[in-house]
Amino acid sequence: MQFHDGIMCILYKFQTIIGLFGNCFLLYLYSFKIIINQRIKLIDNICINLVFSNILMMLFRGIPWAMEACNQKNFMNDIECKIIIYVQRVSRGTSLCTTCLLSVFQAITITSCGPHWAKLKTSVLKSIVPACAFIWVLNLLIDLVVPLYVSGPRSINNSQLTRNLGFCSIDIYAMRTLKIVIWKTFFDAVFVGLMSITSGYMVLILYRHHWQVQHIHHTSFNPSASAEIRATKLILCLMSIFVCFSSLSSIFIIVMDNSKDTKQWVVNISAYFSLIYPTISPFVLMSSDSKNAINCNAFNRMKKSYKHSSKNRE
Template sequence: MNKDNTLYYSAYRIAFFSEIGIGISANSCLLLFHTFMFIRGHRPRLTDLPIGLMALIHLVMLLLAAYITEDFFMSSGGWDDITCKLFIFLHRFFRSLSVCATCMLSVFQAIILCPQSSHLAKFKLNSPHQLSCFFIFMSIFYTSISSHILIAAIATRNLTSVNLIHITKSCSFLPMSSSMQRTFSTLLAFRNVFLIGLMGLSTCYMATLLCRHKTRSQRLQNSKLPPKATPEQRAIWTILMLMSFFLIMSTFDSIMTYSRTIFQGNQSLYCVQILVAHGYAAFSPLLVLNNEKRLTSLMISMYDRIVTLESLCS
């Protein structure tokens, strides 16, 4: 590896682990916030459970990504077939859970927001149970399509082999036949179109209802000033931003994946794809925390308690 490539890989490594560090910190804060709110006995919102679940999934996924990608930049030299299969499959599994949890959050919020006259209103009473079953079913289906990793992933024994698809310096994929590749590509396209399409529809539905509500509120108030956003409206805007961010990052990830199939062996494309593939998991909790007004109230409450304790001790 020449000096220029070394500089490029060092830049990619710094960028990736900076992204991972931000993501682990943000998801940990979001998970601790929801856990602390639950322990304190605050009445949870209906979307708190899906958001807390997403934070936990993203936290584990980023930890696995950091361990796997470190082997891409600097070979550990100690990975065998079982280690490669286990870590790569677990990483794909938690990526599947991330997509399914995001879809569940979008559909769940759309059901909560729908008016009583809508056909979706009949799902409101049983939506937590039904969506939990939907999440479990979609996670199993989504993961089963990636089960070939348990066979295809092997420890790299010959770095010069042209038949292997290298993932890291220690792990590679065995090449698939053209028929198997077409089958898995079709299944992958179907699952992505289905879930992303479902998220897109629910996002458009929420945006339409929110615009109608805003217009109706302005007419009732007969004022040009925009009405003050309620906590429910802020929650909807947060989820709309999450869905939009997810759709953008998924589109970029698909483009990078397709580009890698055309320009095989291009390590720079693989590095960029790694950054894009984990962008949603790393930065989505920042969107939630930024719009979470309860976090500000919690911090003020904790600060007041600390000041009170210090005054009593002195």
């Protein structure tokens, strides 16, 4: 094992463990809200959707890359490679769409609209759950053809026409000639563009709010408005993290596509950057929700009461 492989092995293991722990713990917090019959907000449905896509990313991208970086090569057959690459692409696309939906939701929420827009706003917000389901169906269908051009590392016939990922290989020539790849690029660009537009709009709202705070003697304090501002800053933070590290990952992908002899460390770094967002996002979401601490305390109280009742029975 070379030195850079050893470094990537440690980084992948640490990233995968932290990412799985953060997302699973956040999923537990949302599940606990349901158990104690606490009201689930619309934004929580979007966050749960994001957590599921993050968990799939860590399981089907983080673990295989960690095994490959730790010199565990040729451990998959063709079928396993097809499934893993397919789930990787679906979860990545779902993460993009869900983050975009989160930004659109918050932009609609903080919009101060007149009475004639109120019904439209209400109907849009009620469509959040169907939108989450539609995101999964859409990404499952778009990447349905990808497994046809994925094979195990032992099936490589021409290294110039395939990209060796260590544990799998992809027929680059066939993928480039597919019209669906052009559609997928356009698909990603639309959602990134929509995120940029809603981000700009929310920044404008935050600027107006800051201006009003400076002239606080002309306005009254509104706790709900303050909570919306905090949520808006959170979502802007999430989008910044996503765009930043997705862009870094894309730069390395462009380098790979234009290089005749792609180094494995370039492939590893590209995959590592693509996993930073699903690793960090659950902790950003947990830090923003003050009710998470309340849920943890409630869970501890339930455990103590259960133990106390068990002792009394004895």
